[in-house]
Amino acid sequence: MAIRGSPILWQGEDSRVTLLDIPRSISAAQGTAERPCQDLLMSTEPLKAPYVAVEPKSERAKQNLQQNTVDENLHKIYRDILSSVLESIRQTHFGPWAHKRPFITNQGTVRHSKKRKLDSQDVPATGDTESEKGEPRSADTPLQDELPVTNNSLQLIHQAHDEPHTPEEICQICAPEDPRFRTNCNPVTLTIHPTKQNGHSAQDTLRLPPYSSCYIGDCAKTSRAFHTAIRHQANEHETRRHFDFILLDPPWPNRSVKRTYQTPGAGYDISGSLDDVYDLLMKMDLDMLMADECLVGVWITNKQAVRELVLGKDGVFDQWGVELVEEWIWLKTTLHGVPVTPIDSAWRKPYEGRGL
Template identity: 35%
Template structure:
């Protein structure tokens, strides 16, 4: 019998090719070791922290598809790869709907004030505890029930020690060597910027790439899994991002010495957008994968859905599938989830653990262009503390209920 999934995995089929994931809870659980913790002792009390999120999307985004016959006529024809991918996504969503039923496709969330305003949430009454409103006790999916993060978090009842201090004015490396979370006080140019809590056995390299990688010890560690979420150029990013064009990104990715950091038979995973130029940059002959000495073996398709399981945009719309054809030997998997705040991706530590195979529990990974930290991992980039700051979190009780005044429409 296979071990139970962690509770941020709301559903996974037996072949592990279709997964429904809860984004905020995946990050919450990634703050702690992947293996179950020991039971609390008399002088320890379980404690959780909840990640502040946004209002779950209730309906799909308005359609941006062309309406006039002239505009439709000017669209390029879909090729066979577009049609096959479209059909694959449709079948995957149909399978997920049949298996998961009419439940909400995300867990209850702690909603921040700014996100609440953006979501257009009505204010009727103040509510202190955010509980599970879906009644998951009647869920007949035994293989998805798992160890909740609340069971694994332990803190001493004695007053916590003063936080360590970290200055991020210049590129820096900092580790939490302990098996418990570590509070640190962050400053920049002698001005305090807040506090952050680092997961157990995590290491951060804060600063711009590729310069920050020069802080790695010599010889450098080797990782069985390296994950990248590059800041691909787009209209909104161009107003403030350092890498404004595709050539800029090509230069940056080419400068990363990942071949020196990857373990034998290790994996590199890269988040890609739907723009053909980016896929070509990574996968074409002579592209980034060739430079890193790796080849594509799997393609994971990330599908954003509403809380009721509808795709946020039209599956049959005229969006273009990113460029190059994927060979028959490449395995596909689908991951679905309700979108979280902007630029926040699900934590895939558990899914990568399944990919790596038996005996890889507690593996050490590296995330480049990270926006938060993962227990036991190395996180690299100038936004590595973005969602790690304590202002992004609220305290909860032993059951995971948030000790936080949250406005909800009741």
């Protein structure tokens, strides 16, 4: 079942399997059902073909891989589940596997889909999302063919709005003394420009969804200020001080990221070791902010050491008093629904997991 105009391209009847357009889902999260976000996230071009699979040839290389990843029995379970899921989607879903999108090219420019309409669901069978220079646009999508892009900031393409612009202001009654904490009490998305003191450049632009708050800073190094800001907001708005849901995406060490992003400012920061990640998570004192029935989601990689750090004895969940109740698997596919690498690949898995 597809949900028109939604990041969800298809979903099983029991909602256990979802085909999701990731860039569109990030854009959608910037708005509400009453006031949906009208902007599109610029991302990389969707893959049209899987990556070239390079498998280990020597026995020593195979043994090293086995020692560096989760138990092979668990990978077998993943492979069986994902193979079955892919087959069930292909039998019932005959639409696109990705929305049309503006994407960043290798030359640092953005290319847009041909005659793109905001609610368009159709993707050409060829998977070609580039438009020729000078191609006319639909009246409701006044996009340029090429825009300058920087690699270190989140950028969105602004669409035409049918309604007049509503003034957006930082909430004054709940603004704490700490400028790193921002609250948006408006029914529209708020655009804010952090200062350099908050760890961002003057050109950075952050978007705060309606009726939400954010802390622009290091929640580990300044955990006391982070907790104080949350208590301040709760007092001013008479809201709860504890969270029902916490989602974390830690900066896990990754050699591939280090090799890919060697130019300063061209990638994203990662921790130097697993000990650093553990210290980062512990110093935020998130267990003090959890409600009694709080759900905690943590993105993890396929490294055995990462899994043990989160789910093992004396690991993160153990320290927080959280138990594993479910595990989600994110399978990455091409524009045509093919895994980006073979599901049974020994070297590079096409999936990641999350403990919940």
